[in-house]
Structure formats: C-alpha cells, structure tokens
Amino acid sequence: MSAHDSNLVRITDVEERLVHWVLAASCLFCLISGIGLMYHSWSIIPTLLGGHYAAKMMHIYSGVIFTGMLFYSAYLWKKDCRFEESDLQWVLKAGGYLWPVENLPPVYKYNAGQKAFFWCLIGCGAVISVTGFLMWLWNPVSVPIIIGRLSYMLHAGAVVVLAAFIMIHIYLGTAGNPGTVSAMITGYVTRAWCETHCPRWYAERSKKPEQAA
Secondary structure (H helix, E strand, O other): OOOOOOEEOOOOOOOHHHHHHHHHHHHHHHHEEEEEEEHHHHOHHHOOOOOHHHHHHHHHHHHHHHHHHHHHHHHHOOOOOOOOOOHHHHOHHHOOOOOOOOOOOOOOOOHHHHHHHHHHHHHHHHHHHHHHHHHHHHHOOOHHHHHHHHHHHHHHHHHHHHHHHHHHHHHOOOOOOOOOHHHHHHOOHHHHHHHHHOOHHHHHHHHHOOOOO
C-alpha cells in the first residue's frame, strides 16, 4: 500500500514500530531459548544456538534488551493505555467479538483488551526481569536458597501467563482482525479500519492538520 494513498491513515510512527519489534523479538527469543534451557526434551534449541552455555548467555543478554524495551514501552504507551469508565462497558459486551452488540462504546486509540494486554506485559515483564536478574546474580552461598527458588517459580509462572496473552495478541493482530498487522509494519491502516477499531481517535485526528510521515 502506498503511504500517500488517500484511503490510508498513519496510526504508528517509526519509534513505536521499532520499540514494538525489538521488544517482540527479544521476548520471543527469551521464551524459545528459555524453553531449551529448562526442558531436556528441547535440548535441540541450545544445540542450534551453539551449546548450553552460549544459549544461556544469549538468553541473559536478550533479557537485558527485553527489560530496556519494556521500560521504554511503558513510557511510550502508558498514556494511551490508561483505563476509562467506558472500558468496563466494552468488556461487558466483549468488544463485539463474541456476539452481536449494539451501542458499543467508541474506542480511542486502544480498546480495553489491548490495554489489558499492555498492562499484563508490563506486570509480567517486570516480574520476569527482576527474577531473571536475581537468578543471574544469585549466589547460594551468600543469599538464602529460598530467594533462588522463589525467583525460578515466579519467573516461570509469569512467562506462562505472558505467553498465553501473547498468543491471543498475535491472533487478534493478524487473522482475528484483518488489516491490523499493517499498523506495526508500514504504520498505516485504512480509514474503514479506524472507523471500526478506534473511532474516537480517528475523529479527533481528522480535525487536526495532516502530519508528515
């Protein structure tokens, strides 16, 4: 699609797309490499990465990148992901995804489901990052063993919760809502998409002068 097509609207800028993809890539790499480190039946993963030690170091440093991008994404999107009173009505009507609804509350830039995913990402990501650093630096000689055990448990638990949300996020961002994925590839979506998914944001944006891409 041409960026100058009159039917297209820019919904994300370069900074947002870069942060999104670096965060996504580091998160998925941590998830895959972590599975290989945790389960012997998945030892093919460390083997492909150059061995257990190499996979561990890649996991650690990709985790550092993930942590940095996590904090930056909190700064970047927290304003648009604050919950509003209308979000409760959106949730009670399931956003119109599960059954036909009328008078669905008009969404601003992100709906309640997307906001929930964002805060789940921040919350679980914070737990994963903190426990990951504790696991990395933990010394059983000088630090109580209970700290290490709790870190491993919380780390794994937060990963399971976040992974479930990520699968839903990927589906709804692709096959579940055709046309959505272009927002994080080209930065543009169609006007019809905006009128359906973020009508309040689109109405407000339409009153402002067109910004340069």
